[in-house]
Amino acid sequence: MKRSLTRIPAALAQLNFKPFPKPGKNPAAGALTMDDLRLLARRRTPTAAFDYADGGSYSEETLDRNYRAYRNVELVPGILRDVSLVDPGTTVAGTKFSLPVGIAPTGLTRLMHADGERAGAAAAAKYNIPFTLATMGTMSIEETAAAAPLGTRWFQLYLRQDRALSLEMMRRARAAGYDALVLTVDTAVTSTRVRDARNGMTLPPTLGVRTMLDALRRPGWCLDFLTTPPLEFANFADDPGNVSAQFNTMFDASLSFVDLGWVREAWPGTLIVKGVQGPEDALECFGHGADGVVVSNHGGRQLDRAPVPLMQLPAIRAAVGPEKLLIADSGIMSGGDVVAALAAGANFTLIGRAYLYGLMAGGQAGVERTLEILEREIRQTMALLGVRTLDEFGPRHVRLGTADA
Numbered sequence: 546m547k548r549s550l551t552r553i554p555a556a557l558a559q560l561n562f563k564p565f566p567k568p569g570k571n572p573a574a575g576a577l578t579m580d581d582l583r584l585l586a587r588r589r590t591p592t593a594a595f596d597y598a599d600g601g602s603y604s605e606e607t608l609d610r611n612y613r614a615y616r617n618v619e620l621v622p623g624i625l626r627d628v629s630l631v632d633p634g635t636t637v638a639g640t641k642f643s644l645p646v647g648i649a650p651t652g653l654t655r656l657m658h659a660d661g662e663r664a665g666a667a668a669a670a671k672y673n674i675p676f677t678l679a680t681m682g683t684m685s686i687e688e689t690a691a692a693a694p695l696g697t698r699w700f701q702l703y704l705r706q707d708r709a710l711s712l713e714m715m716r717r718a719r720a721a722g723y724d725a726l727v728l729t730v731d732t733a734v735t736s737t738r739v740r741d742a743r744n745g746m747t748l749p750p751t752l753g754v755r756t757m758l759d760a761l762r763r764p765g766w767c768l769d770f771l772t773t774p775p776l777e778f779a780n781f782a783d784d785p786g787n788v789s790a791q792f793n794t795m796f797d798a799s800l801s802f803v804d805l806g807w808v809r810e811a812w813p814g815t816l817i818v819k820g821v822q823g824p825e826d827a828l829e830c831f832g833h834g835a836d837g838v839v840v841s842n843h844g845g846r847q848l849d850r851a852p853v854p855l856m857q858l859p860a861i862r863a864a865v866g867p868e869k870l871l872i873a874d875s876g877i878m879s880g881g882d883v884v885a886a887l888a889a890g891a892n893f894t895l896i897g898r899a900y901l902y903g904l905m906a907g908g909q910a911g912v913e914r915t916l917e918i919l920e921r922e923i924r925q926t927m928a929l930l931g932v933r934t935l936d937e938f939g940p941r942h943v944r945l946g947t948a949d950a
């Protein structure tokens with residue numbers, strides 16, 4: 546073989562070799578997977594804030610099982626199906642979305658990144674998927690609506706002890722164009738998150754020197770935190786008392802199906818009950834007027850050793866029949882996971898941490914990166930499975946493993 550040193554520049558040009566990233570490029574742009582975004586999020590966000598998003602309750606066994614259950618799935622392809630055109634779009638409660646994915650409600654979102662809900666709502670609108678604002682959100686119902694006026698908005702409700710306050714929130718959400726109310730019912734009491742307790746992420750906060758020094762190692766986050774409006778539960782910032790006092794009136798351990806009936810009467814739009822974990826409760830929710838349920842264990846943040854939603858889906862689908870709206874969350878970190886949930890019986894999915902990792906990694910551009918990765922993975926997985934539209938999915942496409950290690 547004849548060698549020539551003069552060929553080096555041409556060879557490098559052929560490889561399109563670029564030693565440095567373009568200045569001003571968003572750090573999330575290079576992420577290829579949700580794991581990449583998670584690592585970036587951890588680097589850019591103080592441990593206390595990162596752990597608040599990343600962690601689960603008690604031993605975090607449910608959190609681990611959620612992920613393991615998805616990893617242990619087998620997806621079974623069909624061949625020679627002409628998948629030159631694949632459409633991952635779907636319709637939920639009369640609205641057509643471009644992907645079978647919505648953004649789940651998360652509280653304290655501006656702790657993760659100063660742009661918080663504004664970034665999530667704007668990215669969701671760009672991808673034509675719904676954004677769910679949490680009762681405990683850090684931007685108000687009205688501010689979030691203004692951030693993405695053309696996007697689809699859902700509002701997550703914690704039915705507070707003072708029902709008049711909840712009615713007022715429903716009224717505001719309706720007036721600000723939120724289509725669906727997502728009533729969360731798996732928080733009769735709050736659970737214990739050990740990482741948060743260790744990091745001093747309590748109400749009121751009990752931050753120690755270690756936590757503060759750790760935060761100083763993320764100067765970008767600190768600058769944002771110190772120079773942007775303070776963190777607050779923006780939907781009831783005017784309520785009496787400080788944040789801790791407000792938090793203590795958030796959950797009502799006396800909730801029952803009678804209250805679900807009450808919400809049904811009070812809310813004229815789509816009503817979705819979030820936190821259902823078994824067939825009987827799903828049937829009961831539909832019997833009390835719900836239009837859909839989210840099969841969820843709150844991302845492993847509430848009852849530890851709760852069932853994994855993915856594993857519950859086939860039984861819940863069999864119980865409620867083919868027409869009812871089943872949304873799945875908890876553990877979804879890839880397009881393959883979304884596809885597995887759909888094949889196991891869900892019509893739609895929600896992402897919590899996958900959204901927050903993108904947000905922490907790069908603000909709105911980071912959330913868009915999350916959605917871009919999911920879209921690519923969903924489209925590729927559909928094509929490789931031989932599926933063109935979501936209604937072609939069925940149990941034949943998925944073999945659930947176990948949630949065990």
Ligand SMILES: Cc1cc2nc3c(=O)[nH]c(=O)nc-3n(C[C@H](O)[C@H](O)[C@H](O)COP(=O)(O)O)c2cc1C
Nearest residue numbers: 598649650651652679729843844875876896897898
């Ligand atoms: C940081 C964080 C805050 C959350 N806050 C709420 C909340 O205020 N209301 C609610 O219904 N669910 C809340 N959730 C649960 C999510 O809506 C969703 O059920 C869960 O994140 C799905 O699991 P995944 O994170 O594995 O996708 C929260 C989840 C996280 C990670």
